[in-house]
Each structure stands twice: as structure tokens, then as C-alpha cells.
Amino acid sequence: MSNSLDSYLILSGLLFAIGVFGFLARRNAISMLMSIELMINAVNLSILAFGAFVPQLRTNAAVIALLIIAVAAAEATVGLAIVIAIFRNKKTPLVDEYDSMRE
């Protein structure tokens, strides 16, 4: 089981689906950011799975995964800063109460 590409790809697909559910269903902005982190991790897992099983991709996959981790860190920094900035103005972390652009 641990030696077939399929099991890792299915695991990554399930993790991505959980992240999609959390992103669509949660009301809290930080929960949505956590779901985005889960989805990024799922994509990273599939890249590394391909890298471990396809010989031509072996070192490329590790390098790309490291770059993705760095970009995800930048994304988390900016995303949380935006959430904190909005929280200062609106006094709520719930995204369905951010409706000032609708009026």
C-alpha cells in the first residue's frame, strides 16, 4: 500500500476535498485560511508523490515542493494580516458580516 502511487494520490485528493469543504462552509475568516493551508498541503503531497515514484521528476519535485512551502508562508502572512486589518474595522471575524461593499 505504501509502495503504490495511487494510494498517495487518493490521500491527497481526500485532503484537498476536506479543504474545499472547509473553505466553502466555514464562517470564520481564519478557518477559511486554515482550509487553504490544507489544500496547499494536499497539492504539495501529490507533487512529492509523483517525484518519489517517477524517476525523471525525483529532485525537481523536492525543489518545487520547497518553493511552494515558501510561497505558502508568504500567502499565510499576508492573508492573516488582511484578516487582522479587517477585524480592526469590523470587530468580527465572520465573513458573512463583511457586507459593506454590498450596500
Place this chain on the structure above:
Amino acid sequence: MPIGDSIPFTGIRWDDMLFVALAATLLVSALLVVTLRDIIRCGLALIVSFAALAGIYALLGDPLVAAAQVLVYIGAISVLILFAIMMTQTKNAPTRLVFQTQTWFAGVAALVIAGVITVTVLATTWPATGSRVVTVTTDVAHRLFSDFVLPFEVVSVLLTAAVVGAVYLARRESARHEEDRS
């Protein structure tokens, strides 16, 4: 003392057992992240899922990426998320509704995505799949600083820009106003 390739008396390989244990931990903690009511517990479950994923990376033969996962995700991003949770936690937050009104549609969409990905993976015969081999860290370093040196530099610029932008965004309003006045 060296242990064998498989668990004694059962014949299950250690790798398989580790994979099942880590995958179960990963999926259960990820489900807890998206379903728990108290958001600080969601953050703690997120740390568990990152740790399980680091274990899976090590199982895949990528020790460097597993170490980076522990350092960056568990060490930095989780702490950042926990701090943001503590700064935006209102008193009545856990007692109020956790999910949007579109939760059923979200669940259906997630199940459809999971099903489509699973069927696609099982139906495709992937080309040129060898067996799992450990990635040598020296090769990764050579590749990172020869073929991928431009993306590496771009990422360093991106990180600098992200940190400066985050400090500007999260700064107190009063400090920004005073600077505008002067």
C-alpha cells in the same frame, strides 16, 4: 537492534502500517480542522495534520521536505495562525453558528471532488512509475542552486515583499494616520 522489514508474526510491512497510521491521523485531524466548533482547537488539530503530513513526506523518501514542513508549517505558520486566532477571538464567537447556510452544497461539492479525483487516479495508468526511492539531499541542493536559482531568488524577493506588506496592513490605524499627517 535492527528490526526486520515486516512486523513480526503478522507479515504486515512496517511501511504499510506507518502509511495507514499517518494517513488516518492526517484525514481525521483535517476533518477536525473543518468541523470543530472552537476555533483554537481547529488550530491545534491543524498542527497535528501538518505533523502527520511531515511523517508522510519522510515515508515518501523526502527527508529535507519533511524537515522544512516541520520548520515552516509547525514552527512558523501554525504559530502565526494561533496568534491571529487569539487577536480576533470575540467573546460570543464559539457559541454562534460555525457554518454558512450553504454547508450542504459545500459538502456535496467536496464529495464530488473527492469522488472525481479518486476515480481519475484509479482509472489512469501513470507512465514510468518506478518504486519509491529516497531523494538524496545533495542532489536537491545542486538542482535548487543550478536549474532553479531564478525561482529561488524570486521567492526571496516575494518573502520580503510579503513581510513588508503584512507589517503595513496589520499596523494600527492611528500610527498610519499620524504618519500621513506629518
